[in-house]
Amino acid sequence: MRDCGVEPLAALVSANSLGAEALGMSDRIGSVAPGFEADIIALDGDPLKDITAVRRVVFVMKGGVVYKNTVHTLKNFRHRDTEAQRHSLSRAKD
Numbered sequence: 267m268r269d270c271g272v273e274p275l276a277a278l279v280s281a282n283s284l285g286a287e288a289l290g291m292s293d294r295i296g297s298v299a300p301g302f303e304a305d306i307i308a309l310d311g312d313p314l315k316d317i318t319a320v321r322r323v324v325f326v327m328k329g330g331v332v333y334k335n336t337v338h339t340l341k342n343f344r345h346r347d348t349e350a351q352r353h354s355l356s357r358a359k360d
Contacts, residue, residue, distance in 0.1 A: 274317040
């Protein structure tokens with residue numbers, strides 16, 4: 267959707283509430299509201315600024331149980347550590 271020029275918010279709405287409508291289930295899912303069934307995800311980043319943040323799921327809450335994505339956490343830690351090292355190396359050369 268991003269490649270077609272769709273704004274991040276519109277893509278998120280389409281994937282959730284419009285998907286629930288298409289399934290004929292918008293009275294039970296597709297929104298975070300009292301009485302609705304909701305699975306919630308936490309992302310590493312703001313999907314409204316960078317839609318690829320939806321690929322970096324930190325945890326999922328389903329049925330009140332939290333499932334952590336330890337693979338992402340380890341990858342992210344390594345990536346940030348590597349970036350910090352590169353930054354310190356580039357600063358040392360300046």
